[in-house]
Amino acid sequence: MKERLAEVHHLRVADAVLGWDEQTYMPPEGAAARARVKATLNRLAHERFTDPEIGRLLDQLAARLEAAKADPDSDEAALVRVVRREYHKAVRVSPRLAAALSEAASQGYRAWLAARDANEFAPFRDALARILDLQRELAQALGYGEHPYDALLDQYEPDLTTAEVERLFARLRQGLVPLVRAISERLDAVDDGILRQSFDEAAQWRLTEEALGAIGFDFRRGRQDRTVHPFCTAFSPQDVRVTTRVAPDQFAFAFFASLHEGGHALYEQGLPAHLAETPLGQAVSLGVHESQSRLWENLVGRSLAFWRFFLPVAQRAFPRQLGDTSPEAMYRAVNRVEPSFIRVEADEVTYNLHIMLRFDLEKELIEGSLPVDGLPARWAEKMEEYLGITPPDHVRGVLQDVHWSQGLFGYFPTYTVGNLLAVQFYRAAVAARPHIPDAIERGDFSPLLQWLRTHIHVHGSRYTPDELTRRATGGPLAAEPFLNYIREKYGALYGVPAGSG
Ligand code: ZN
Secondary structure, three states, X not given: OHHHHHHHHHHHHHHHHHHXXXXXXXXXXXXXXXXXXXXXXXXXXXXXXXXXXXXXXXXXXXXXXXXXXXXXXXXXXXXXXXXXXXXXXXXXXXXXXXXXXXXXXXXXXXXXXXXXXXXXOHHHHHHHHHHHHHHHHHHHHHOOOOOHHHHHHHOOOOOOOHHHHHHHXXXXXXXXXHHHHHHHOOHHHOOOHHHOOOOOHHHHHHHHHHHHHHHOOOHHHEEEEEOOOOOEEEEEOOEEEEEEOOOOOOOHHHHHHHHHHHXXXXXXXXXXXXXXXXXXXXXXXXXXXXXXXXXXXXXXXXXXXXXXXXXXXXHHHOHHHHOOOOHHHHHHHOOOOOOOOOHHHOOOOOHXXXXXXXXXXXXXXXXXXXXXXXXXXXXXXXXXHHHOOOOOOOOOOOOOOOHHHHOOOOXXXXXXXHHHHHHHHHHHXXXXXXXXXXXHHOOOOHHHHHHHHHHOHHHOOOOOHXXXXXXXXXXXXXXXXXXXXXXXXXXXXXXXXXXXX
């Protein structure tokens, strides 16, 4: 079984290496040939993994483990459990449906690019309608409890349900919408002018690498390169790639993108190496993955303790731009809030409202209560309701994200799951090791990283996201810790009474 799983893993890694190269160094004309190679590797991996022999081996192994009364937490029992779950999902998607999904995704991507070029929804409309039909078919094939959206969500966040997301989001909305309104009336209370100067690109690059090294990214087991859209990908815990983008007139973009991807990378570098070629050695869910990136980007990188340590380092790189500033002023600048149109540029307070909007619309589209043609108007309506602003055009509205064009329905909520878990994990780490903030102020990130290694990273996919969260924090995924953190931090920064929201 392990040999078969390793083969599937090797095919997926080869595909990932080609994907990394595609976005970093491949010349643009290479795209068509690369897409064909990747399609072949994907098909081979799917065929190998859904081979009926894997199903037979799984049944035999499960019976043998049960007869031997094996410890359910042992590598063997966990591996059989995790592979069984993935296998039964994979075999439910017929080769015909898999091919149709992949074909619709490439058409969808081209239509989305054309629509963006024209700043019109119409060129994307038919491709999106086709993708939605296939997503409904996919939900039926995968099976679900209450809502077809459950099946789509489960692909990225195992066991999370639509009803649970609705409950969490309602609670968050109740707290965040009034807070955003209150802050919107005092936007000038925080100034981020120091971040909007000219910053030499090479010096910015070196600074991102210094920050990555400081938090514990191991450059002997990873590297950073440039891309248009920052991402992290891993070929093994010994080879983890991050990317970032440098903007010459803005300090924050490259720096925080790099810390964010660095957080993903620390998780990948900390996964159990002896299980690397099995599904058990992989990250457990997108939400848990995002919790690691958000923890380092926001809870650490946007804290006052961090800037007490890191400002002198940044000042050495940029004496003219940052020489006169203080850790407090830097802390304020990197935490400026403003309702804006673009999700990926959103601050900690408004970000989740962008996700809620997408979740509401996805659910309505999948259940059919919102026709595709009504999407742009519904987007504008929700934007006004949640953030109090109306997008001036489609590129800054409904066409901004690539996800829907790729058939990634059920994916967006994992970003908010990550934001909530980041706070829950950080709080649990500090409760267990109260010296963590002091250590950060001295530039020592190892107490925090060690806690994450032993409570999150080393477990790979051994526990479900819910079990992992309960074991690490003592409770389930929840909105309250995040809301308390946001109210406390931004209440103080903006002079908004803590009771707002
Ligand atoms: Zn991320």
